[in-house]
Amino acid sequence: MSMAQLVAAGAPELHGSYFYRVRESSIDSLLVEIRRQKGRWRSVAVAEAWVYHEHDVTAEAAIVDACIRAFKVWKERVGHHVAYVAAVEYIGDHDPKGRK
Template identity: 35%
Template sequence: MSMAELVALGAPELPEGYFYRVSSAMIKGYVRVSIRRARFIGSEQIETTVAALYRYDDELEAVVSGCRTAYQWWQEKEESTELAQRVQALYGDHDPRGGRR
């Protein structure tokens, strides 16, 4: 199945160089959905989740839900990292006269 087909079914579209990988979760009745980034050799896992097939009407719905969840977690992690970087800029001793040491 192509990314375009997953997106047509409701999965979030990923930026260029990223893709979904659907694989066995090694537990019967579950499927693993990962977001990966292509590298020069192979790929790097960015985010992953597991979907329980029994909770959905069919396996495609489970996979698309897994795509949505993995994408949401990835975005939350990115926002958290950006916030941490902004806060880190405030670290240090602050002089009572208004300057920073």
Template identity: 40%
Template sequence: MADLVAAGAPELPSGWFYRVKSDGLGFLEVEIRQHRKRFGSRLLASAYVREDEPNGRRAVGAACRAALRTIHAEGEHARRLRQASLLLGDHDPRGGR
């Protein structure tokens, strides 16, 4: 991971890792994955970057940052949904909730 961090990728929490692979169509896919306890790993987020970027290292670092922003945005969305779900139910002005 040190090579990616040197290219501008953020450090990941313990148990998470980056996977960079080619899709064979001229793009690199940067994945953020989480180790599973039993089998393999779980995909958390991904981002793409063109393989022919003028500064490939910087582009891959930017894709890592974009994938991490996706995870943070999804977490924020889930938090808002949990807050909104607290309002589920009847709201009768004559009493009750």
């Protein structure tokens, strides 16, 4: 299944060097990862979600659901990182009189 097919089926679109990987993690268990390409041959996982197999849900729908959940986890992590980076500028002692 291509990225375009996943997005057409309802998965959030990923931009830049990010992509989905569906992989088998153990016997009868699938995992969806959001990965960032690092160089030509390497990538790193930034978020993941298990694919839940249910009797009345198609395989495609289960994978798209896992993509959506992984995307939410990834966005939460990105938000926390952005907040941390913004707060880093306040590291240090603060003079009560406003001097440096």
